[in-house]
Amino acid sequence: MTAVAGAPRKVSVAWRQRTVEVEYTWIAPERAAAPLVVFLHEGLGSVAMWKDFPQRLCEAGGFRGLVFSRPGYGQSSPRAADEVWGVDFMHQQAHEVVPAFLDALGVQGAPWLFGHSDGASIALLFAARFPERARGLVVLAPHLFVEDVTVENIERAKDAYLHTDLAHKLGRYHGDPDSAFWGWNRIWLDPAFRTWNIEAEIAAIRAPALAIQGLDDEYGTLAQIRGIAQQVPGTQLLELPACAHSPHRDQPEAVIAATVAFIAACDQ
Template sequence: MTAQASSPSTEFASIEWRGRTVRVEHQWIAPERRDAPLLVFLHEGLGSVAMWKDFPERLCAAAGVRGLVFSRPAYGRSTPRAADETWDVDFMHRQAHEVLPAFFEALGIAEAPWLLGHSDGGSIALLYAARFPDAVRGLVLMAPHIFVEDVTIANIEIARDAYRSTDLPAKLGRYHDDADSAFWGWNRIWLHPPFRQWNIEAEIAAIRAPVLAIQGVGDEYGTLEQIRGIARRVPGTALLELPACGHSPHRDRPDAVIAAATDFITAQRA
C-alpha cells in the first residue's frame, strides 16, 4: 500500500499591526523538503487559505518545493478588521511593507522565498520585491494589478451589487470567519474615488528577481496591459497569456499554470 501525504494543518502566528495583536492563519506544505526553495502563496482580494483548495499542494509537488499559504489579516480565519478600520489607497503597500515582513519574522523565515501572488496578492508580491529586492528569489504572478482600469472598477461594482442582493455572503462565509470583513475591506477601497489614481508602474522598476507573469485573455478584472506593463518595467519578465481563461488562471487553467510555474522555478534553480 502506498502511503498518502496528509493534508496541511492550520496554524496561527501573531504579529503586531495597526496598534493591536493580529493572528495570521497559515499552512505549511511539504516542510520535510528542508533543502528545497520556499514558495509563499499570496491570495486575491477575496481569497484565503481555504479558497486556494488543492492548487498549492499540486504546484509544490510538481515543482519539488516547500510551500507556505496564509490568509492576510481580515481574511479566512485570520483576525478580522476592527469595527472602525478602513483601508486607504496604500493598503497593498502596507501589506507588502509591514504585514509580510512581520509575518516572516514571526515564523523565523530568514531565507529569500519565491512569491506566488494572485490579483491583489500579485500586486503585493511586486511591491515587496521592489522594496526588498534582495529578499526575493523569484515571482510568479497571476492576474496582478499595476494600475486601475475601467473594466476592473465596473466588475467590482457588479460584485458589490451581488453581495447586497444574492447569496454571495453565504458563499464567502465558507472561506472566511467574517465575510463582511473580507468583502467590504476589499470592495470599498477599490471603489473609493481616490484609488483610481493608484499606480505602481514606476515602483516595480526596482525589481531584480526573475518574474513570470500569467494572465487570462478573458480576464474580467483587467486587460493584458497589466502583465505587458510589468514586462516593460522589469527586464527579462516572462509572460504567459492564456486563452479560455478568466481572472483566476489557477482555477480556469490549473494544469497550464502548474506546468509553466514548475518550468520557470526549475530553470532558475539550474
C-alpha cells in the same frame, strides 16, 4: 499528493501598534532543501480559497509551500468595526504585514512569491522594497493600475453581495465575510483609488518574474502583465486562452507546468 502539514495554525504578528492573528499552513515542510513558495491570495481569498492548488503545485515541483490568510481574511483577525482601508492598503501589506509574518515564522533567505490578483500586486511591491527577500515571482492577474473594467466588475460584485447569496458562499472561506468583502470592495470603489499606480515602483524589482494572465480576464486587460515586462527586464509572460481572472482555477495544469519550469530554470 502531499497533504498540507496539519490543520491551519495561527501566529501573532505585531502591526501598527496592535497584534493580529494570521492563519497559515505549511506544505511539505520536511523538504528542508527545497525551494520555498509563499502563496499570496486574491482580494477575496484565504487559505481555504486556494483549495488544493498549492499542494498540487508543490507536489509537481518538489517545493515547500507556505499559505496564509492576510489580516481581514479567512480565519485571520478580521478588520475592526471602524477600520477603513486606505489607498495604500496593498503597500501596507507588502511593506509591513508580509515581512512581519515571515519574521514571526522564522523564514530565512529569499522564498519564491506566488501571488494572485491583489496578492500578485503585493508580491510585486514586496520584491521591489525587499529585493534580498525575494528569490523570484510568479504573478497571476496582477494589478499595476486601475482600469475601468476592474471597477465595473467590482461594482457588480457589490450588487451581488447585497442581493444574492454571495455572502453565504464567502462564509465558507472566511470567519467574517463582511470583513473580507467590504475591506476589499470599498477601497477599490473609492474615487481616490482610481489614481493608484505602481508601475514606477516595480522598476526596482531585481528578481526573475513570470507574469500570467487569462485572455478573458474580467478584472483587467493584458496591459497589466505587459506593463510588468516593460518595467522589469527579463520578465516572462504567459497569456492563456479560455482563462478568466483566476488562471490557477481555469488553467491549473498550464500554470503548474509553467511555474515548475520557470523555477527550475532560475534555480539551475
